[in-house]
Amino acid sequence: MTINLPVYMRLWSALLLSASLVSCTSSPSNDSHSHTALSTASASPSPTKPTDVKAPPTASHSPAVSQAPTVVDQPDPDVTPPATAPSHSPEQSSSAVEAATAHPPSSQEEPEEDVIKPTFLTKSPSLAHLKLGNTDKEVVHRYGLPVETYPLPGDDETIEIWEYDGMSVGLNERDKxxxxxxxxxxxxxxxxxxxxxxxxxxxxxALGIPGDVKTNVLSLEVTGGWLKLDLDPDTQKVISLKLLHR
Structure with missing residues (x-):
C-alpha cells in the first residue's frame, strides 16, 4: 500500500496537536486538586505533631506594653469590718480639752487648808493681825483704805479712827x-x-484669867497696854474685843 507522505505528515501533526491540547486541559485540573489538598493540610493540623507556640514579644520588640489592670478587693457587705480606734482631729481634742477645763469631772470642792492661828501672848499682843505700834502704811497694806474715818478727841491727844467691816483701828498723831x-x-x-x-x-x-459671872468686862494686862472683852449682860457672850495702848 502506497502512503502518500504529505497526507501522512498532516495526520501525524494533527495527532500531536490533539495530544498537546489534551495535556494542557488536564493540567489545570491537577493543579486545582493539588491546591485543595494543600489547603486542607494547612487547615487541619497533624494529630501527631504539636502546633508551634510563639513566645510573646518582649518589651524591646513591642513599642507599647499593656499592663493588666490592678484588682481592688471590694469589701464584703456580709462581713463586719474590725473595730478601729476612733481618730480625733486637733479641733476635737482642743474642744474636749476646753470642755474638760470648763467642767471638771469632780463636783466636790477641795477643802480649804486650816489657817493656824497663834495663841494670845501677853508679851507680844496682837488683834486682827495687827499690833500696837504698827504704822498706817502697814494697816493699809493689810486691809486697804478705810471705809470711813473720823477723829476721836482724848484727854492727851486726838485719835483718828479708821472704820473697816467689823472692826476699827485708832491712829495717834504720829500715825501709829x-x-x-x-x-x-x-x-x-x-x-x-x-x-x-x-x-x-x-x-x-482661853486667856487664862478667872471668869466672873457677875462682870460684863474681861480685862488682861499686856505689854504696852490692855486687852478688854465686853460681854452682853443678858447672854454673857463676847460683843467686843479691844486692844488699847496704855
Whole structure:
C-alpha cells in the first residue's frame, strides 16, 4: 500500500496537536486538586505533631506594653469590718480639752487648808493681825483704805479712827496704831480659841484669867497696854474685843 507522505505528515501533526491540547486541559485540573489538598493540610493540623507556640514579644520588640489592670478587693457587705480606734482631729481634742477645763469631772470642792492661828501672848499682843505700834502704811497694806474715818478727841491727844467691816483701828498723831477693836463676826481676831460671839467663860479660860459671872468686862494686862472683852449682860457672850495702848 502506497502512503502518500504529505497526507501522512498532516495526520501525524494533527495527532500531536490533539495530544498537546489534551495535556494542557488536564493540567489545570491537577493543579486545582493539588491546591485543595494543600489547603486542607494547612487547615487541619497533624494529630501527631504539636502546633508551634510563639513566645510573646518582649518589651524591646513591642513599642507599647499593656499592663493588666490592678484588682481592688471590694469589701464584703456580709462581713463586719474590725473595730478601729476612733481618730480625733486637733479641733476635737482642743474642744474636749476646753470642755474638760470648763467642767471638771469632780463636783466636790477641795477643802480649804486650816489657817493656824497663834495663841494670845501677853508679851507680844496682837488683834486682827495687827499690833500696837504698827504704822498706817502697814494697816493699809493689810486691809486697804478705810471705809470711813473720823477723829476721836482724848484727854492727851486726838485719835483718828479708821472704820473697816467689823472692826476699827485708832491712829495717834504720829500715825501709829494705839487702838484696835473688833465689834462684829465679819472680822477675824487672828487669835486661836478667841472669837466674836463666844461665851465669856470660854474666853476667860482661853486667856487664862478667872471668869466672873457677875462682870460684863474681861480685862488682861499686856505689854504696852490692855486687852478688854465686853460681854452682853443678858447672854454673857463676847460683843467686843479691844486692844488699847496704855
Amino acid at each position: 496704831v494705839v487702838y484696835i477693836e473688833i465689834n462684829s463676826g465679819m472680822a477675824d481676831t487672828g487669835i486661836d480659841s478667841l472669837d466674836y460671839g463666844m461665851k465669856g467663860s470660854q474666853a476667860a479660860e
